[in-house]
Amino acid sequence: MKRRTLLISTVVAGALLGTTAIAQDLPQLEQKERYKVGFAQMESNNPWRIAETKSFHDTAEACGWDLIATDAAGSAAKQVADVDSMIAQGIDVLFLPPREEKPLIPAVMKARAAGIPTFLVDRSVDPAVAKPGEHFVAFLGSDFIDQGNRAAQWLMENFDGDKGVIVQLEGTTGSSPANDRKKGFDDAIAADDRFAIVASQTGDFARDLGRQVMETLLQAHPDVNVVYAHNDEMAIGAIQALELAGRKPGEDVTIVSIDGTRDALQAIIDGKMGVTVESSPFFGPLACEVMKKYAAGETIPEWVKVEDRIFTKDNAADHIDEAY
Ligand code: AHR
Numbered sequence: 001m002k003r004r005t006l007l008i009s010t011v012v013a014g015a016l017l018g019t020t021a022i023a024q025d026l027p028q029l030e031q032k033e034r035y036k037v038g039f040a041q042m043e044s045n046n047p048w049r050i051a052e053t054k055s056f057h058d059t060a061e062a063c064g065w066d067l068i069a070t071d072a073a074g075s076a077a078k079q080v081a082d083v084d085s086m087i088a089q090g091i092d093v094l095f096l097p098p099r100e101e102k103p104l105i106p107a108v109m110k111a112r113a114a115g116i117p118t119f120l121v122d123r124s125v126d127p128a129v130a131k132p133g134e135h136f137v138a139f140l141g142s143d144f145i146d147q148g149n150r151a152a153q154w155l156m157e158n159f160d161g162d163k164g165v166i167v168q169l170e171g172t173t174g175s176s177p178a179n180d181r182k183k184g185f186d187d188a189i190a191a192d193d194r195f196a197i198v199a200s201q202t203g204d205f206a207r208d209l210g211r212q213v214m215e216t217l218l219q220a221h222p223d224v225n226v227v228y229a230h231n232d233e234m235a236i237g238a239i240q241a242l243e244l245a246g247r248k249p250g251e252d253v254t255i256v257s258i259d260g261t262r263d264a265l266q267a268i269i270d271g272k273m274g275v276t277v278e279s280s281p282f283f284g285p286l287a288c289e290v291m292k293k294y295a296a297g298e299t300i301p302e303w304v305k306v307e308d309r310i311f312t313k314d315n316a317a318d319h320i321d322e323a324y
Contacts, residue, residue, distance in 0.1 A: 026137055027115040029295040035093055037065040037291075038086035040107070042099035042123075043074040045206060046233045047261050051324035052122065052281035056095070059284030063291075076103035083107035087114045094118040095287050096136075100174040101126045108136050119290060121283045124176045132302035137294060140286055140304045144177045147277045148184025150310060151228060151256045154275045156192050159254055164226045167217050168200035169210050169238060171230035177279075178202070181230045181258060198224065203234040210234030214241035229257045232264035232276055239272055249273070260311050262323040268316040278308040281324065 029035075039056045043049055053069060060067040068086055072079035076099045086094060087110060094111050096118060098104030108130045111118045118136040132138050155164070168185070171178035182200070189195050199217045203210035210233060218224065218241060227242075227249075229235035235257035239249045249255050250272040257264060260278040267273035286304070294300050311319060 025134065027112065027117045029093055029117045029291070031295045032064075034064045034066060035291070036089070036091045037067050038083070038089075038091040038094045038096075039067060039069045040079055040082045040086065040094070040096050041069060041071050042076075042079055042097055044071050045074065046231075047263070047324050048231065048233070048259055048279075048281045052097070052283055055282045055284035056287065057284075059288050063284075063288035065288075072099065074099070076100050079104060080107045083111060087111060087116060091116060093291055095121050095283075097122045098125050098176075099123070100172065101176050101179070102129070102174060105130050112136065117294060119287065121287060122281070138290065138300045138302055138304055140283060140290060140306070142279050142306045142308050144180030144279075145184035147177075147258050147279060147308060148181035148186075148230075149188045150184075150277045150308075151181075151258060151275065152185045152188035154277075154310070154312070155195075155226065155228070155254065155256050156189070158274060159194070159226070161225060162194065164195040164254075165221065165224050166195055166197045166226040166228055167214070167221060167224045167238075168197055169203040169213060169227065169229040169234040170200060171202070171205040171234075173202050173204075175205075177258075178205075178230055185228055195226070197228075203229070203237065205231050205233060207233040207237040210237030211241045212237075214238040215244070218242070218245050218247075225252060226254045226256070229255070231279075232257050232259040232261040235273060235276070236263050236267065239267060260309070260319070260323060262320060265311055265316040265320040265323050268311060268313055269320065271313070274312065276311050278310060280306060280308065 041053050070082035094116050105125050112135050120139045122141045124139045198221050201213050203213045227238045235255050242249050255273040257276045258279050260276050264276045
C-alpha cells in the first residue's frame with residue numbers, strides 16, 4: 001500500500017485560531033536520538049483504526065521511536081488505564097486519539113502532571129476542560145465540522161429528486177467526530193427545504209451496528225432515499241441492509257459518507273455510493289514531524305490541521321490503490 005503524507009496547513013490554522021502553543025508553559029521534550037513513545041489506540045475494529053496504528057508502527061524506526069502501542073478495545077476506561085501504564089513505563093511523549101471527548105480528559109491531565117508532552121491525534125477532547133497549549137501541546141487532525149458540511153454540500157448539488165428523506169448514522173456517542181460531523185451536516189442541510197432528517201441514530205462507527213440500525217430504521221421510515229453515515233464502515237453496513245430489503249443504493253437511495261476506505265471507493269466505482277469526504281488515518285509521519293519540531297523548540301499551532309480531499313465517481317478509481 002502506498003502511504004500518503006497528510007497535507008497540513010499549520011500556519012493557516014494557527015492564524016485562524018489566533019493563538020499558538022507556548023512551549024515554555026508545557027512539559028518540554030529534549031532533543032535526542034531515540035524516544036520512548038506511547039500511542040494509545042482506542043480500538044481496532046475497522047480498517048481506519050488498523051491503518052492509523054500501522055502508520056505509527058511504520059514511522060517508528062525512521063523517527064527513532066521505541067513505540068509502545070496499546071489497543072483499548074472500544075473502552076474509554078481501558079484507554080485511560082493504558083495511558084496510566086505508559087506513564088508508569090516512563091514514556092517521553094504521548095500520542096492519544098481520545099475515543100470520547102470527556103472520559104479521556106483524566107488521561108490528558110495525568111500525562112500533563114507527569115511532565116509528558118501530549119499530542120491528541122485525529123480526535124479531540126472537550127475544549128472547555130482540556131485545552132491545547134495548556135493541558136496538551138496540540139491537536140493534529142481534520143476539521144470534522146467541515147467534513148459534515150462538505151458531505152451536505154455534495155448532496156445538495158447532486159440530489160435530483162423532489163424530496164430528500166434522510167437517515168443519519170452517527171458515530172460513537174460523545175466523540176468529537178460524531179458531534180462535529182453531525183453539526184456540520186445538519187447546519188448546512190437546514191438551508192435547503194427539499195431535505196428532512198427523519199432519524200439520526202448512533203451506529204458507533206461500526207459496520208455491523210450500522211447495518212442493524214439501518215435495518216430497524218428502514219422499518220420505521222420505508223420512504224428513506226438518502227443515508228448520511230459519519231463513516232464508511234457504517235455506510236457499507238447501511239448498503240447491505242438496503243440491499244437485503246430490496247432497495248438499490250445509488251439508484252433509489254443516495255449514500256453520502258466520510259473517510260475514504262477501499263470498500264467505500266469500490267462502492268463509488270460500483271455506483272452504490274455517491275461521495276466520501278476524506279478523513280485520513282495516516283498520522284505517523286505528521287506525528288514525527290511535529291514532535292521533532294517541538295523538541296527543537298519551534299512553536300506548534302494549537303491545531304495542526306489536516307487538509308481533506310473528496311472522492312466521487314470522477315476520481316475514486318484514481319485513488320483506490322492508495323486506500324486502506
Ligand atoms: O476519528 C475518526 C473516525 O474514527 C473515522 O472516521 C472512523 O472511521 C474512525 O473509527
